[in-house]
Amino acid sequence: MEKIRWGILGCGKIANKFASDLRLVDDAALVAVASRDHQKAIEFSALHSSRYAFDSYEALVTCSEVDVIYIATPHGFHHEHALLCLNHKKAVLCEKAFALNAKQVKDMIDTAQKNNVFLMEAFWTKFLPQFQKLNEIIQSGEIGDLKMIQADFGFLAAQPTPQRLYDPKLGGGALLDIGIYPVFLAVTLLGKPLEVNAVMKPYATNVDEQIAMTLKFKNGELAILSATFAANTPVEATIVGTKGYVRMHNRFHNVTSDLELIVGHNPPKAIPVHKEEGYGYQFEARHVSECLRANRIESPVMRSADSLLLIETLDWIREKCGIKYEADSQ
Numbered sequence: 001m002e003k004i005r006w007g008i009l010g011c012g013k014i015a016n017k018f019a020s021d022l023r024l025v026d027d028a029a030l031v032a033v034a035s036r037d038h039q040k041a042i043e044f045s046a047l048h049s050s051r052y053a054f055d056s057y058e059a060l061v062t063c064s065e066v067d068v069i070y071i072a073t074p075h076g077f078h079h080e081h082a083l084l085c086l087n088h089k090k091a092v093l094c095e096k097a098f099a100l101n102a103k104q105v106k107d108m109i110d111t112a113q114k115n116n117v118f119l120m121e122a123f124w125t126k127f128l129p130q131f132q133k134l135n136e137i138i139q140s141g142e143i144g145d146l147k148m149i150q151a152d153f154g155f156l157a158a159q160p161t162p163q164r165l166y167d168p169k170l171g172g173g174a175l176l177d178i179g180i181y182p183v184f185l186a187v188t189l190l191g192k193p194l195e196v197n198a199v200m201k202p203y204a205t206n207v208d209e210q211i212a213m214t215l216k217f218k219n220g221e222l223a224i225l226s227a228t229f230a231a232n233t234p235v236e237a238t239i240v241g242t243k244g245y246v247r248m249h250n251r252f253h254n255v256t257s258d259l260e261l262i263v264g265h266n267p268p269k270a271i272p273v274h275k276e277e278g279y280g281y282q283f284e285a286r287h288v289s290e291c292l293r294a295n296r297i298e299s300p301v302m303r304s305a306d307s308l309l310l311i312e313t314l315d316w317i318r319e320k321c322g323i324k325y326e327a328d329s330q
């Protein structure tokens with residue numbers, strides 16, 4: 001079987017982890033990487049055994065030996081870089097947050113459709129075994145009807161705070177960087193919210209250092225969510241139904257999370273979850289392979305509609321607490 005030929009755009013931290021996990025995908029080969037800094041691309045390429053090390057993103061998108069490009073730049077550039085790839089007919093797996101706002105995401109989806117090319121948000125959590133297990137438990141009815149979701153994501157940012165976290169041009173702010181995970185969990189399990197409320201504490205740059213959110217859904221379900229760069233928090237989620245609840249332990253969005261099921265007044269039961277080596281990015285990469293082999297331009301799991309619902313909810317939360325990006329007025 002011919003391998004799916006991957007390119008990586010931007011050689012930062014997450015790109016390194018993703019490249020390492022690509023080794024765990026049988027039908028994938030890392031063929032090319034691109035950085036604005038040629039030396040960095042050469043070193044990254046040597047570490048992860050890719051054939052090409054380009055000194056520009058433009059060189060990567062014109063490489064005829066690349067089938068799909070993983071975009072690993074800060075989210076302030078996802079729209080620009082996704083369009084660059086799609087307009088060169090390269091399939092795209094783009095890191096979260098997919099872009100800065102719904103307008104940009106719609107433009108990316110339109111561009112993928114116009115070029116008949118695959119596009120998916122790299123929402124890796126949705127492909128992790130523990131998330132599938134959570135869905136199975138909910139579908140089985142064991143915890144009854146969903147009523148409430150609580151989830152937090154916080155870490156104490158290193159000092160000085162990395163620019164990506166607070167610079168609005170890079171899409172800085174806790175919500176788009178880590179608050180997106182609690183919001184993803186709530187809208188994935190409960191759908192489109194009917195009501196949204198949020199408060200935040202800003203950095204000097206006006207993006208959020210901390211944010212707290214409450215969401216209300218169609219049948220009265222509620223979500224209580226938070227994110228912060230100012231403290232380490234449990235990074236746990238509790239999914240509560242009328243008969244019981246599931247706890248997703250630290251870090252709930254990550255492959256390392258363990259699940260616990262509590263039904264009625266019974267003692268907590270540990271739920272076995274498939275574990276394998278790697279950081280957990282191999283699961284989404286395997287899914288991309290399946291989609292490309294089936295000639296899909298959209299994933300049936302992380303659909304364009306799912307990305308739109310997520311970013312529209314994030315836009316709504318930002319509007320409620322006054323987080324603005326230049327892209328909002330363009």
Ligand SMILES: NC(=O)c1ccc[n+]([C@@H]2O[C@H](COP(=O)([O-])OP(=O)(O)OC[C@H]3O[C@@H](n4cnc5c(N)ncnc54)[C@H](OP(=O)(O)O)[C@@H]3O)[C@@H](O)[C@H]2O)c1
Nearest residue numbers: 010011012013014015035036072073074075095096097164
């Ligand atoms: N799925 C996950 O678990 C996860 C985890 C962490 C981050 N992320 C997401 O991945 C993206 C990148 O995060 P990261 O932590 O890898 O960031 P990072 O270490 O700062 O890397 C970002 C890379 O983007 C490129 N870049 C292009 N223009 C840039 C600019 N003006 N300023 C800074 N970098 C620029 C740089 O690559 P070159 O210098 O090589 O061109 C840089 O190394 C973000 O959208 C983030 O939300 C996802």
